[in-house]
Amino acid sequence: MEVIHTVAELRKYLQSVPNNVFVPTMGNLHEGHVKLVEEAAPRGACTVVSIFVNRMQFGPKEDFDRYPRTLDDDCKKLESIGCDVVFAPDEKELYPEPQQYAIYPGSIENILEGAVRPGHFRGVATVVLKLFNMVQPRAAVFGKKDYQQCLVLKNMVRQLALPVEIILAETVRADDGLALSSRNQYLSVSERAEAPRLYRELCELKDALEHGTHSYAILEAEATTDLARHGWQPDYVTVRRREDLLPPSDSDRELVIVAAARLGTPRLLDNIEVTLR
Numbered sequence: 483m484e485v486i487h488t489v490a491e492l493r494k495y496l497q498s499v500p501n502n503v504f505v506p507t508m509g510n511l512h513e514g515h516v517k518l519v520e521e522a523a524p525r526g527a528c529t530v531v532s533i534f535v536n537r538m539q540f541g542p543k544e545d546f547d548r549y550p551r552t553l554d555d556d557c558k559k560l561e562s563i564g565c566d567v568v569f570a571p572d573e574k575e576l577y578p579e580p581q582q583y584a585i586y587p588g589s590i591e592n593i594l595e596g597a598v599r600p601g602h603f604r605g606v607a608t609v610v611l612k613l614f615n616m617v618q619p620r621a622a623v624f625g626k627k628d629y630q631q632c633l634v635l636k637n638m639v640r641q642l643a644l645p646v647e648i649i650l651a652e653t654v655r656a657d658d659g660l661a662l663s664s665r666n667q668y669l670s671v672s673e674r675a676e677a678p679r680l681y682r683e684l685c686e687l688k689d690a691l692e693h694g695t696h697s698y699a700i701l702e703a704e705a706t707t708d709l710a711r712h713g714w715q716p717d718y719v720t721v722r723r724r725e726d727l728l729p730p731s732d733s734d735r736e737l738v739i740v741a742a743a744r745l746g747t748p749r750l751l752d753n754i755e756v757t758l759r
């Protein structure tokens with residue numbers, strides 16, 4: 483496995499391996515990332531994983547400085563699962579000058595995560611486009627746990643006609659249902675025991691929808707109240723259309739329930755897809 487830190491070296495190395503599949507990450511890798519690499523590996527001649535904590539997608543009060551940086555452990559993990567190239571640039575390499583050109587994702591950047599984290603999706607889309615230009619992948623893999631991010635990036639690829647296939651991987655969960663995330667390590671022991679409730683609420687809501695309950699607002703309010711009663715600070719639990727994350731009309735069948743809530747310090751995200759018959 484090659485560990486590469488500069489764009490020049492990366493381009494030189496990848497000249498001889500054009501058919502590569504790319505997994506962008508911010509490091510601190512867990513089983514969820516392993517799954518992304520497993521999805522990538524059979525789809526190309528070379529699997530490239532980037533590790534870069536992107537300041538541009540963090541708000542001023544967010545955890546950029548204390549976001550865990552574990553490059554040595556990440557590389558060991560990646561080597562053991564057959565990754566071919568790790569691209570781990572520093573900030574000067576990725577942003578050699580102030581980034582004045584940016585990707586503006588449009589109205590989707592103002593709802594849900596975008597409303598809670600202004601500017602977040604500009605930061606994500608801009609760095610992913612830069613990374614695509616550096617790696618020039620045939621395909622790239624993203625995790626469905628960040629559902630809105632997946633949609634922002636799929637829209638970017640479609641609207642800008644980028645020659646990259648976007649592959650979405652299912653969320654990996656702990657045995658008790660908690661979606662894996664680098665931020666789970668900030669949970670205290672008692673918070674970790676409480677954390678699976680978020681997914682349980684989503685499963686109950688999905689069950690109610692599949693059994694024909696269509697009063698979305700009531701179901702959303704019940705789930706939000708239940709979380710609050712157990713010490714959570716919910717930002718949203720809401721039923722949306724899968725295609726654009728807007729509120730569904732009665733005829734929409736392809737839905738997703740998305741949720742974000744703070745439990746102590748960490749803010750946890752989760753979602754579950756629902757197809758109505």
Ligand code: PAF
Nearest residue numbers: 506507508536606609628
């Ligand atoms: O999902 C992430 O880890 C990040 O948002 C990404 C896609 C690597 C961009 O920094």
